[in-house]
Amino acid sequence: MGRKRTQGKARKAAKAKAEAEEVCGNASPHDTTITCRHGFGHLSEKDICFQYANAFREAYNYKNRQDGDANLSSCLIAAHKATTLDKFAEVGKDSDKMEWVISWFEQCTAVGLYKTQALINR
DSSP states (O other), X not given: OOHHHHHHHHHXXXXXXXXXXXXXXXXXXXXXXXXXXXXXXXXXXXXXXXXXHHHHHHHHHHHHHHTTSOOHHHHHHHHHHHHOSGGGHHHXXXXXXXXXXXXXXXXXXXXXXHHHHXXXXX
């Protein structure tokens, strides 16, 4: 590969990396201090919606690790069971709160996809 072509690819990769950092900072799908929100508002860790989303994610991930890459349905069932406790009943009954939880997962997915695409494009 020629020197100019190599330099061009390096510039393109540096530009993509800078854009990814500008848009998403150091965000990751598992980072609760996420700086990129894709239009999503941040809640306190004491908020019941935040606790619900974290409990769901932790139960899902625990099941996946426990069973060694368990299938999707068993992870979702474990996560659902962890969030149907009386503690989270108000989230399950309130569509606005559930909308926030769904938005949180969508935001985590968007950040993860964006960062993956940025890595692929390097």
